[in-house]
Amino acid sequence: MTTLRLFAGAVCAACLTAAACAQINVTQPVPEKATITVDAAKVANYRIPRTIFGTFLEPIGNSTYNGLWAEILVNPSLEENLWDTNHIEGMVRDEPGLAEASRLGLPLPWEPVNAGQGNRYEPHWGDAANSWRSLEVIGVPGQTTGIRQRVYLPVQRVLTYKGSLYAKHVEGPTGLTIQIRRHNSDEVLATAHVDASAADWTKYSYELSVPAGKLARLEPADFAVIVDGDERVDLDELSLNPSDAIDGMDPDVIRMAKEMHTPLLRFGGNFTSGYHWKDGVGPLDKRVSMLNIAWGIPEYNTFGTDEFLEFCKLIGAEPQIALNLGSGTPQEAAAWVRYVDEHWDNKKGGLHWELGNELWGSWNLGWPTLEQLPGRTRAFSEAVRAVDPTAKLIATGADPDHYEQWNAAQLTNPAGTFNYLSTHFVVTVDQTQQRRPSPDFVSAATFALPVELGRKLQAMQQQINQHPAFADKAHVAFTEWLYVSHGPVTPNFTNMGGAIGAAGFLNMLMRNAQVVPVSDMTGIMEFGGIWKKRSQVYATPAYYAFRMFAGADATKPVGVTVDGGSYSVSKGVTRLSEIADVPYLDVVAALDDSGKKLTLFVVNKHLTRDIETEINLQGFAAGAVAKVETLASGSLYDVNDAAEPEHVVPTEGSAKVSGHSVRYAFPHESVTVMTLTAK
Structure with missing residues (x-):
């Protein structure tokens, strides 16, 4: 050297x-x-198994809502307490008018059409078309009264939008006007009318068409609902979707996701430990909005199990689902397995199921101690096996740089408890032992990581093979991997440096596929994959590296x-x-x-x-x-x-x-x- x-x-x-x-x-x-x-x-x-080219979907950021899910409106059910304080601070910084709107009783991120009118809004609890809260709007004769929300429309792709709302007439006139307006302006770009005369909660539908050339790509607009004269009406559960949405999903996202050629799609992550799958099934209008406690953002539950399975079918992937080993029970997990097996195409089971996610992390709700871990894993395994003996079970393992003690505890379980031990490597690459590293050093060190990871994975498999119950029967599943940094001149999941890192990682997986036959890149939406901002769908450089590798017809490694x-x-x-x-x-x-x-x-x-x-x-x-x-x-x-x-x-x-x-x-x-x- x-x-x-x-x-x-x-x-x-x-x-x-x-x-x-x-x-x-x-x-x-x-x-x-x-x-x-x-x-x-x-x-x-x-x-080289196709399953090393799996990807990962979790409700975080705008991965599902305002991402894959085509619904344009935020907080359509007009609820409160859907964001943690950090997110609320960011929302108000971005749109200062929300502070005054909140003082008037409007839920984030809704604002009054005419802020100068003062208080014309009353929240109602316990009598709502959806979830817990609705909003009464009290009109002013001769003035425009209503609620609005800043939106971004995919006008580069489609100009017609379909929507609905629930209304309950209180008194006065019965007309509602729904509009697309230029942002912070009285200029109307599209309009529709409904006669909301019913005294009970009733759903009304509408269609809005924006003239070509009136709204530029990435330009904000306002979606508004306006009452007629001195009308009083209770509103709830509004919706606005592009007319070309596919089963409620963004067609650009579906197209780009399908082009990734991913054979497995993981539905999991930190939200798993507090997710109850029955909240996300049944009629969409009746699913309850709540706080996603893992990430401090709304969980509307409109993208649930059925929608996830449909997305998998549309892109040609098989579902891989993480079960709730935090606040969940073995019975709840078994019921979810039964439901998915009954609703998936082949109805034969045999899908990949994860027994929890990062259970070693205190950020996960109801995390087990090391002493509790084997028993909890075994209880959920037995419940799932009773429903589907062919299920491929992935028990929670630890990260490649500190796995020994945690994985050893899992390996005390009886033979057959699991088929894989998971591992994750979400690494912050600009945290180095070298003080004040140069950008080039950080890049070189980042690109080296897959080499050492390959060696660590072989060592993880050796530890598994030392236990006769699992030797040559259980392997490693790399169910999350991602390169993160905090500086603008370092490799990151958003830039070309992240693509170099991702490609090196995929090469490492192909070399080590005999011990790591399952892997999921973080993620199919956001992080290393597809993004949507201001209704423009695009992809990171790492997405293209992944697509190049996963789309190749290569199965037999050669010298x-x-x-x-x-x-x-x-x-x-x-x-x-x-x-x-x-x-x-x-x-x-x-x-x-x-x-x-x-x-x-x-x-x-x-x-x-x-x-x-x-x-x-x-x-x-x-x-x-x-x-x-x-x-x-x-x-x-x-x-x-x-x-x-x-x-x-x-x-x-x-x-x-x-x-x-x-x-x-x-x-x-x-x-x-x-x-x-x-x-």
């Missing part, structure tokens, strides 16, 4: 960049021309050796700070089932150097041209967002095959999938 140190004024071309030299040890410099040798005749004794240089990290990311022998060119090669297609998954982790490479093919006679898909950008910190939704996307190209070799330059900080087809 050559240890390189940077002194004042020194220049060190052999390492990643000058800024990183002080902390990076170059174990093998990058040669003038790197070589990749693929031996297609040397097939591994395991397959590959790489001479492309390597480095080691010292005092790196705190949770895995010492990592040796990290290849600059990270390569996995695999055949499809027919043996007629060979795919190379290549991650160039070098921060500055395009690596000229000769790829030598053994045991595979390729056609004249290889297909190449590359994800790269001008900076590791480039992102996609609502304003530029396709700033970082893959490009397609080709490479010439000459005899049994291919020459190709892999761009620095890039992800490449190269596909060769047999002659």
Whole structure:
């Protein structure tokens, strides 16, 4: 190993960049021309299972509501106590008028159409069309009186919106006017009328069409409900959906999720420990809105079990559900398993079920002590097995950097209690042992993490194999993984650096699939996946890296050796700070089932150097041209967002095959999938 140190004024071309030299040890410099040798005749004794390309959905942020779920309105049931104080502070900072609206008795984030009228609103409790609270609006003769909410409409895709509301007439006129207005303006862009004359709670429907060109993409508007003259009316359970919504879901999200080719979709996370599945079934209008105590945001329960299963069907994924081992009971869990098995396509069971989520964390409601853990796991396992003996059970394991004691407790259970032990690695990469690390050092240390994780996963499997009841019968399920940072110039799940990290992680999973046959990236919505802001759907660079890997037809790993240089990290990311022998060119090669297609998954982790490479093919006679898909950008910190939704996307190209070799330059900080087809 050559240890390189940077002194004042020194220049060190052999390492990643000058800024990183002080902390990076170059174990093998990058040669003038790197070589990749693929031996297609040397097939591994395991397959790459599709299930390592699972993804993850949890009600957090705007992943479901105002994300996947197409409903445009926030707090449509006009409830109180749906946000914690941190979120309320943020909402009021963003929209200062909400403070005065709240003083008038309006629920967040609703405001009066005419704030100058003062108090014309009375909340009612205990007599509501939905949940607990409704809102009476008291009109002013000759003035416009009503409630409004700032909204963003997907006008780039659709101009017609369908909605409904519940009303109970109190006195006076009976007309209600529903409008789309320009934000903070009296200008009306679309209008509809209903005659809400019923004295009992009644549902009324309407349709609003915005003229083309009247509202720009990403421009806010106001949704308003206005009473007629001195009318008094009680309102509840409002709704506004794009007319092209698919079973209540955003069609752009469905399309992009389907293009990920994910075979498993995990429904779980911290909310699991306080989630009761029966709250999310039955008629949508009757489901109760409540606080999601894990994340301090609303849980409307309109996206429940049936909707989740339908989403899985629409994108071609199989459900993987985490059961409530916090405030739940074994009986409740068994009933959920029975319900899902009866409503899933094959009605045969055998789905993946997680016995809790991060039970070792005090942020989870009702977390067990280490002494309670085995018994609780066993009780839920037995309840589920009684309903579905074929269920694939994932017991809660600990993270790869501190799993030994927790997993040992789980392994005291009888044989058959579980099929997998879960592990998570949601890591903050700009927390390093190196004080004041340079951005380049943080990037190099981040890109090294999958190498050490692979070693940790093998050690986790070795611990499992030491217990005869589980040896070679139970494996690891990596049910959450994500790269997080707090600085703008560090790899993050939102930027190109996060895509490099994700691709390296997927390569690691393909190498270790015999011990980790199940994995779920965080997440299909938000984090490393699809986002929706201001009704614009877009995806992170990591989404595209995931799509490139998961969409490839590659099932049988084959031998590959790489001479492309390597480095080691010292005092790196705190949770895995010492990592040796990290290849600059990270390569996995695999055949499809027919043996007629060979795919190379290549991650160039070098921060500055395009690596000229000769790829030598053994045991595979390729056609004249290889297909190449590359994800790269001008900076590791480039992102996609609502304003530029396709700033970082893959490009397609080709490479010439000459005899049994291919020459190709892999761009620095890039992800490449190269596909060769047999002659």
